[in-house]
Amino acid sequence: MALAIILVVLLIGSTIFQFVNPWSATPVASNWGSIDNIIVITSVITGIFFVGITLFVVYALVKFRHRGPSENGQHQASYEPDSKKLEWWLTGITTVGICALLAPGLVVYDDFVHVPEGATEVEVVGKQWMWSFRLPGEDGKLGHAKVKLIGMDNPFGLDPDDPNGQDDLLINTNVLHLPIDKPVKMVLRSLDVLHNFYVPQIRAKMDMVPGQVSYFWFTPTKEGRYEILCAEYCGVAHYNMKGHMIIDSAENYQAWLSEQPTFASSLVSGSDDGGVEQGRQLAESSGCFACHSIDGSKSLGPTWKGLFGKTEVLMDGTTVVADEAYLKESITDPNAKMVKDYAPVMVAYPLSDSQLDALVEYIKSTP
Ligand SMILES: [Cu+2]
Numbered sequence: 001m002a003l004a005i006i007l008v009v010l011l012i013g014s015t016i017f018q019f020v021n022p023w024s025a026t027p028v029a030s031n032w033g034s035i036d037n038i039i040v041i042t043s044v045i046t047g048i049f050f051v052g053i054t055l056f057v058v059y060a061l062v063k064f065r066h067r068g069p070s071e072n073g074q075h076q077a078s079y080e081p082d083s084k085k086l087e088w089w090l091t092g093i094t095t096v097g098i099c100a101l102l103a104p105g106l107v108v109y110d111d112f113v114h115v116p117e118g119a120t121e122v123e124v125v126g127k128q129w130m131w132s133f134r135l136p137g138e139d140g141k142l143g144h145a146k147v148k149l150i151g152m153d154n155p156f157g158l159d160p161d162d163p164n165g166q167d168d169l170l171i172n173t174n175v176l177h178l179p180i181d182k183p184v185k186m187v188l189r190s191l192d193v194l195h196n197f198y199v200p201q202i203r204a205k206m207d208m209v210p211g212q213v214s215y216f217w218f219t220p221t222k223e224g225r226y227e228i229l230c231a232e233y234c235g236v237a238h239y240n241m242k243g244h245m246i247i248d249s250a251e252n253y254q255a256w257l258s259e260q261p262t263f264a265s266s267l268v269s270g271s272d273d274g275g276v277e278q279g280r281q282l283a284e285s286s287g288c289f290a291c292h293s294i295d296g297s298k299s300l301g302p303t304w305k306g307l308f309g310k311t312e313v314l315m316d317g318t319t320v321v322a323d324e325a326y327l328k329e330s331i332t333d334p335n336a337k338m339v340k341d342y343a344p345v346m347v348a349y350p351l352s353d354s355q356l357d358a359l360v361e362y363i364k365s366t367p
Contacts, residue, residue, distance in 0.1 A: 130287035137167025174243030196232035279362025
């Protein structure tokens with residue numbers, strides 16, 4: 001009987017909570033309001049089953065409760081063989097319920113992956129633990145990419161011989177701008193492990209599988225700055241794999257677009273600041289900032305602010321001065337000399353000598 005009362009209280013409590021809970025979905029900022037409708041349909045159907053099944057359990061607990069032995073041996077459990085009729089009913093109701101749960105989702109999913117003509121392709125590349133993006137240039141076409149061409153100086157693996165790729169715009173930061181009211185096809189790639197591209201306000205979510213290209217489309221309908229999250233656990237800095245999607249007016253978008261570097265311009269390297277800018281770009285495209293801050297804030301790895309020349313205490317109690325040699329060793333062989341209180345989670349970055357020089361110059365430049 002106590003159990004029956006607890007179940008009734010749980011049932012009433014969770015039903016009330018469903019309607020007065022303090023959390024609500026963020027306002028939808030794309031054409032995918034239909035995804036919200038499926039969530040409502042799913043909640044209603046599962047809610048009906050939840051209430052029905054709980055009430056049945058309560059009924060059975062009360063009706064067939066243990067009443068203690070009686071003098072004439074009544075109240076014995078009676079054996080009931082299977083009931084074909086009841087089984088047909090239960091199978092039928094469950095089938096209808098599951099179809100009602102799945103069918104609306106399939107209809108919306110069909111829409112979600114049927115890209116309308118004229119949608120702009122935007123590539124999203126995920127890797128531990130950063131996002132980068134590629135937009136087609138004036139030709140409106142993304143150039144070919146090959147896995148074997150991916151490297152430190154070609155993070156997207158673009159084929160330098162493909163003319164379509166020369167004007168592709170490479171966004172090596174975690175911030176993507178898109179114009180309002182224009183349909184986009186998001187093409188998703190992962191360079192290492194499973195990730196999941198998720199922007200709650202867009203309602204869009206899609207796995208990124210290494211070796212595959214997945215996609216969906218949407219039309220942004222509200223200007224604003226929305227967070228991009230990785231929704232698939234992908235390692236120790238997963239929580240930090242964040243970016244922003246900024247939905248701009250057409251003019252603001254064009255202004256931003258005109259400042260982005262093309263693949264062709266990224267092939268022509270060379271600046272006269274001793275490599276600081278190249279080092280910064282390298283740090284950005286390698287995802288260093290997922291674990292190393294440049295403002296002194298705490299993260300998975302030591303901050304770069306004031307790091308150069310600092311004396312660090314290592315795990316074994318000895319000390320080391322963070323000079324050029326130490327920094328280079330820590331990049332190419334991170335576990336060789338571990339700084340105290342940090343976990344050995346960094347992977348080795350096989351940078352070339354000139355890239356190492358540039359990165360160290362950049363670290364030096366963050367006082
Ligand atoms: Cu991830």
